[in-house]
Amino acid sequence: FAGAGRDAVGRIFSIKLDGANPSKATSEISPILFDSGNFGMFDESGVNPGTVLLLNEVELLYYFGYQRTLNLPYTAFIGLAHRKNNKFERISTVPLIDRTHDEPTLRSSPCVLKIKNEWYMWYVSAIQWNTREVGIHQNKMYPFYGIKVAKSHDGLTWNLETTWCLKPNSQMDEFGLARPWIFSRNGVLQMIFSVRSDRKPYYLCRAISEDGLMWERIEDDALPKASGYGWDSEAVCYASIASTQSNTYMFY
Secondary structure (H helix, E strand, O other), X not given: OEXXXXXXXEEEOOOOEEOOEEEEEOOOOOOOXXXXXXXXXXXXXXXXXXXXXXXXXXXXXXXXXXXXXXXXOOEEEEEEXXXXXXXXXXXXXXXXXXXXXXXOOEEEEEEEEEEOOXXXXXXXXXXXXXXXXXXXXXXXXXXXEXXXXXXXXXXXXXXXXXXXXXXXXXXXXXEEEEEEEEEEEOOEEEEEEXXXXXXXXXXXXXXXXXXXXXXXXXXXXXXXXXXXXXXXXXXXXXXXXXXXXXXXXXXX
């Protein structure tokens, strides 16, 4: 997970949880596992974890890093690191998934899965930035962003010809879809993602797919919603799914 200190720079840490009762920690929070990049790098303002996977017995961290700019709140791109001893180290100081003509400012929040002999990366892509003119985010600048997918034969080199999976529903005043988390259930791919609109802060939605490319949004009353009071009373977002031998849990 990522945390930020007084300098508002994101860094990655870990903590061990009881598999039978994940609300119970079995360790202290680790020292920094992965720090922000050097000055001038794409991840100098902070890093957030995406997916951790094993490739040839090497633990890989697909992450995204962000950089504050003069005219935009930030830009964000996807990087790759590998575990060495008790920390993760960058494989490269430049993004694994860098900017393109169609995606010049934001490609972030990667969720990576290997399905048969192909690797899939679902990620957040921004089309453009605008200052919201109405609603609860009025006069604040946000990107218009949705979820795309990239494919790879080895998990390291990715095809830049990516495909849109889901875009915001403008008829519902949506302008952002964030943090896709994909898993398989009964042979069908499931995606949990976050939605932001002019009407309300982030809330969770679900979509299903047969091939990982074409997705259908569906209603799911089982997803957690904002509570009546407390730390999650305004928004619920950025979900991830973890399974143990006996249960499946959602962290958000």
